[in-house]
Amino acid sequence: MAKDSDDPQGNPLREGIATRSVPQACTVVIFGATGDLTHRKLIPALYNIAADGELPPQLAVVGFARRAKSDEEFRGELEEAARKHSRQTLRDDLWKGFAGSVFYHQSEFADAEGYTRLAQRLEQIDAERGTGGNRLFYLAAAPDQFEPILQHLAAAGLNKSAQGGWARVIVEKPFGTDLASARKLNSIVGTAFPEHDTYRIDHFLGKETAQNILVLRFANAIFEPLWDNRYVDHVQITAAETLGVEGRAGYYEGAGALRDMVQNHLLQLLCLVGMEAPTDLGADSVRDEKVKVVRSLRRLSAKDVAVNVVRGQYAEGAISGKPAPGYRSEKNVNPSSQTETYVALRLQIDNWRWADVPIYMRVGKRLPKSGTEISVHFKKAPPVLFNKESQGLDQNVLVIRIQPDEGISLRMQAKMPGTSFRIEPVKMDFHYGTSFGKASPEAYERLLLDAMAGDATLFARRDEVEQAWAFIDAIEEAWHVAERAPKLFEYPAGSWGPDEADDLLARDGRTWRRL
Amino acid sequence: MSAITEPPTFAAGVPVEIAKIDRELKKLWEQGGEVMTRASLINLAVYSEQPASLAENTRIVSEITREHACRAIVIAADRGAVVDRAEAWISAHCHISRAGGKQVCSEQLSFALSGCYIGMLANVVFAHLDSDLPFYLWWQGELPDPIDPQLWTWVDRLIYDSFAWQHYDEQMRLVEAAQEEAHQRVVLCDLNWTRLVQIRLAIAQFFDGANPRDRLRDIDRVQITFAPGYRSTAILLTGWFAAQLGWEKSATFGSAAIHFADKGGNTIAVALREGEGEPISGCSLFSAGTEYRVEHARGADLLCVSTHVKGTERMRQLMPAGSNDPVRLMREELMRGGPHRVYLRAVKAVRDLI
Known part of the structure; x- marks a missing residue:
């Protein structure tokens, strides 16, 4: 910072x-x-x-x-x-x-x-x-x-x-492939360089909008009082890509979406959304609060994984009207590969602020549209006056778009013009590209400057990485080691993932936000 | 979409009645439809008493809005005219958004005032500010005495260029009085100070880190080369050194040399030399046998920075030089923001020399 x-x-x-x-x-x-x-x-x-x-x-x-x-x-x-x-x-x-x-x-x-x-x-x-x-x-x-x-x-x-x-x-990255390898890597790095001279780079944290999450939360007085389980119904984090594995099959086959994206990028975004206010903007103050979020994630047993995590792999389909091959037909991919290209998770942060607020995450390749965003869905207005059962108004949703078209939007209710009393959702939308003519620096520019300046705020600390792996390992173990591993569902390229991912939210009476 | 119609006086928009500006603006945006997005982060008012300033300032505003979306209020005041006149135009500056195919547009309200209307500036013009957005007032030329005190309750940042002032001390007193009037809320932004940003950055980087920083204590000589007419810029640069390094002025030798004393009583000799080129074309600091040199590369918008130890060049690199063009100066100023406390300290250190 x-x-x-x-x-x-x-x-x-x-x-x-x-x-x-x-x-x-x-x-x-x-x-x-x-x-x-x-x-x-x-x-x-x-x-x-x-x-x-x-x-x-x-x-x-x-x-x-x-x-x-x-x-x-x-x-x-x-x-x-x-x-x-x-x-x-x-x-x-x-x-x-x-x-x-x-x-x-x-x-x-x-x-x-x-x-x-x-x-x-x-x-x-x-x-x-x-x-x-x-x-x-x-x-x-x-x-x-x-x-x-x-x-x-x-x-x-x-x-x-x-x-x-x-x-x-x-x-x-990758900072290891599981907790054991991450610990080994950290210990090798630690033998040569002390932790305060070690900078683990996660380029998501160098993105303008990721940095803006802390500004949005802690430089504005209006959001923080609403930022807890009294007012927030649930949070969704989505990282969607239209691309397939491209030239990365060799790496991706051994990693999969969970290790490639969730362990680092998505959990880092969750930390920024879920953390408490740090005492100051020093690297360790910020990272102390971030690691508490990962530590508070409810660990998933094999049974929990079966219920709360959905994994999928893209099959043949189409992207933007063009045929797209299935994952197993991609170059250098095992024809019977069990690697997931899509994951949806239902998480819980067991702390005072977020108790009983589900966090839904999804990440996938060959989805219809590319985009990374966080959406905070607020609880509905009380069912009186305008929000009676017959009308059933939408929730207020605050969306933080990480990429592309970085920005922030807020959905709220407004009366439609006219003599009848019709209420419709409207969107207040802030686009970085519209409001600021000057282009943002690339994430690597910011992060290289920070490393030269000795500012490690936007870099992952050893305990953050290891805590994240501890959480991910439980899921991997349930998928690959447990006797009754949950199924790997197929989804056609160009769809929004397997139906089972929709069911994950439908069970709670919710739906994924449409990007 | 600038210049929708061609009014007889200047080509900067649709003539409108002042009382109907809001209604006409609404119409303007309705015409734009879905392809145009109105954007505004600040109210930027530009005031000038120069003839034909409306056209020139419209051009400048159009360039500024490429990077800084704003509601621009461009005012041309004619103090010499005997007739009372208040005319207004509206227009928009549209640029393709870097985020996609949409056109991002900033609106401009233009006013030509003369006679009694000049005294009603706040009333006539500033009733059209975009609410809740900060108000930056760029006052071109000399400030009048007295200034309508009502103005300062509106302004957040007062932008001026002290380079253009004939009577620096008088003008500075007016500016300070304005700040006093606004209970120090108005930030003073001198484009003559903005002119120095890149050269200050180039000089400052020599002394990053603990060891180089120690060399600041040993500076005993400074040489500044400035273009004809830019002595005040060079003096401001000197004021920056004095304010930040704790130097007190001890003697002056004509207009070419100033001596300062540091906290230990050591003398620092500052030599000011006039030469063709950029406002500040070179600055060298001498400390313990090392020369830290910043020169404007000839014919390029780059600064060449180098250190010389006992006559041997040790390091040479290029850095951006900034520009003396008003558009670039304004963009730099709007991008940087900040309270400009260092500027006030620099002015204080050398005020009697400017």
Whole structure:
């Protein structure tokens, strides 16, 4: 979160012009520098923040990867990728300046000597550019490479800064595949870097609207008094995609929708909606409150999973009028795959605020429309006056749209013009894109700046990750280990998921919100 | 949809009776139908006494509304005219939304006032504010003395450009009186200060982090190069250093040099040099053998920042430079917001020098 720009401990020349934590000069070392994430997200993000003037000019980027190539070749590849993926059109003069701070370091991830050479190169960069010994290591490599990378960083002494600066590590998801592997990964990371220097990135938290949830809740006095079980009937969180697995079948087959989306993105959104007000906007104050939400989630027994969780897999269908194959016919997918591409859950947060307020979540691929949103459904007005049984008015619904078309809407009742007394729902709608002409930065831009500034608020903490896995593991166990595993339902591509997901709400007299 | 009809005086909208503005605006939006979305986050009033300002300010507002949806109220006052005249026009500035195919539109009310109507500014014009939205008043040129005190009960931010003032101290006194009148609620926004945002950011970044920050204590020399006519901008920049680093003015040497003393009694020599180029084309700070240099790259909207240790260049990078164009200055100002406390401190530190 933005720090107080009047911080007397800070740079006095920043007062009044810094509206966020200030990134510090450093060298960003990217492991997996020739990979997709680097090309599509990291380099375009770094270029954009440089173009916006928010990147410390001393900053250097070192790409660490196996293939042999020169600095110039590496810069050429990155330029091509940045031209394709950057939010802002590449300016030659700015790119030239930025590219001059980018270097390539060739080494195997498991080669100790490569790290010794890296240390020497970083020292040289410190001396040349004045990066003050600050290093930000970004693990953009495959998760099975994290362990050797971290071990070698520690062995080469790169996990500590020699000049009194700092050394931080950004870990990309997945943070493990279950609680045991997450603990193992956390312990490997923890051996090399202390928790306060570990940044687990979940790009959902870098999205403007996700950050705006806290502003909506705690900068407005009107919502918080209604934000509990006295006024909220239920909450729905939806993450719908029209896409299938695309090129990710290898990963997705082993993960499925629950691990891929619910464990991280959706539970993080739930935390932001369900948390208590933090004592301040410091990273740990916010994360302390978020982890309490996950800890308060009612754990599901195998029997509960059968009743409260629905899993599905898309079959052949159509998206936007075009035929779409079933999941099992996708490239690199096992023809008898049991991997879920859709999950719907009914959750309960067992705390004072949310007791008896069901939280419905759904996530799915090959749904008719893409969109991620949170909807808070308020209780109906008392059944008197306008809300008598014969009329049955709709509930007020506050919708926070995360993507696309980020914004907030509120549904309320209004009298239709005319002499008769007809009441209809109307929507007050706020669109970021309409109200603010300036485009929001990409999530990775915000998160990279935060990591350089030492602000971990929008990154997942170890206990958050482990608590989330503990909750998810119970469901996975019921699906895959329990003797009578619940059925994997099919749904046609282009539908809103299996009928059983609708039944999950229908049992409670509710329906999914229409996106 | 600007310039729906072509009025004889200027091409900025449909002429309307002042008493019927609300009704005509409603009609305007009804014509737009489903394809147009009206958006407004602020009331932005632009006041000018320059001839032909309505057309120029309409152009500026049109550009501003690409990033800052607002209800714009553009006022042209003619103090020289002997006739009492109050005319109004309405129009809309529409831009394609970045969220999709919809047109996002901001409405503009334009007023031409002369004679007795100028004294009724608050009554005639500001009755048309979009309720509940903040009110920003951009006053172009010199403020009159006295100003209608009723005005300050409406205004949230007063925007002006002290660069254009002939009598800085007098004008500043009026501005401060206005702020006093509004019980300090009005935020003072000087575009001459906004002009310095990017150069201040470029200078500030040198001193991020504990070690570089220590170097601030050792600054003993500052060189600022400013374009002809922009001495007040350079003085404001000097005031920023003095206010933020705790320097007190100790001596002046003509218009080219000022000496300050820091809290330890050490002297800091500030040299002001006039040169062609951008309002502030360069600024160097010297501290313990290191020069921290920010220069406006020639012919580009970029700042070149570099450090030089004992004559050797150690680091060189480009940063955005901002622009002296009124549209860009206003966009920057509207985007940043904030209480501008540092500005007031900077003014206080060098007020007698501007």
